[in-house]
Amino acid sequence: MPFLLRYDLDRSHPRVGAAFKDLLVRAITPGIVLFLAIYGFGLALMGPLKSWGTAEEPISKNLEASRTSVWDSITMVWSHIGNTEYAIGFCLLMIALVWWRTKEWWYAVIPGIAIALQASIFVAATELTGRPRPQVSKLDPAPPTSSYPSGHVGAATALYLSLALMAHRIDNVVLRRLVQTVCVIIPLLVAYARAYRGMHHVIDIAVGLLNGVLCALMAWLWLRRKEARSS
Incomplete structure (x- = not known):
């Protein structure tokens, strides 16, 4: 079945029991595997790959040295887009809007599944890894989590990539491409x-991006769909 059209070719209402089974098998179980991979790499960063952290410090130092008041203000806005409360609030708003427009709850919940998977993996990995943040001055309040992986980046990627996938249903070509482009740019x-x-x-940011991308894909594939049979 075409990847983007899987919810268009089969719009049948899933049974709740079958939907929960699909969620467990097609999203939660792969999510556990992804967590183990991210956690394992995090342990390596704190152990045999610890020298990678030393190699990253000059990048953080160079970014700190390049700061200006204008870019401080601009990046403050960009950083806040990934805040937990903003991501959850916007996600719930989009779920409600899509559900109202399509009457398909199984389609509307896709961004919610993506955010929930990402957050679960992020919280567990960051608590167990405990990687220190860069040794530079911080422009944002540091949350009580470690540096690895980036939760802000993961949340923004999971949310906006799932919305970019859903945006293929927008009929107006110009508007569709605009929405998809914006949704791809925001996590960056x-x-x-x-x-x-x-x-x-x-590395924290790269793994956060990877976490968000894979969680969005797992959310998009969470429900089994069948191609409509030709008459």
């Missing part, structure tokens, strides 16, 4: 802002 802006503002190492 958040990623740069978090590095610029001294909140994460480059």
Whole structure:
């Protein structure tokens, strides 16, 4: 079945029991595997790959040295886009809007599944890894989590990539491409802002992006769909 059209070719209402089974098998279980991979790499960063952190410090130092008042203000906005309360609030708003427009709850909850998967993996990995943040001045309040992986970047990527996938249903071609482009760009802006503002190492941001991308894809594939049979 075409990747983007899986919810268009089969719009059948799933049974709740079957939907929960699909969620467990197709999203939660792969999410556990992803967590183990991210956690394992985090342990390596704190152990045999600790020298990688030393190699990253000059990047953080260079970004700190390049700061200006204008870019401090711009990146503050970009960084806030990835804040937990903003991401959750906007996600709930989009779920409600899509549910109202499509009457398909199983389609509307896709960004919610993406955010929930990402957050669960991020929280567990950051608590167990405990990687220190870059040794530069911080422009944002440091949350009570470690540097690895970036939760802001992961949340923004999971949310906006899932919305970019859903935006294929927008009929107006110009509007559709505009929405998808914006949804792809936003996580990159958040990623740069978090590095610029001294909140994460480059590897933390890269793994946050990976976490968000894979969680968005797992959310998009969470429900089994069948191609409509031709009559």
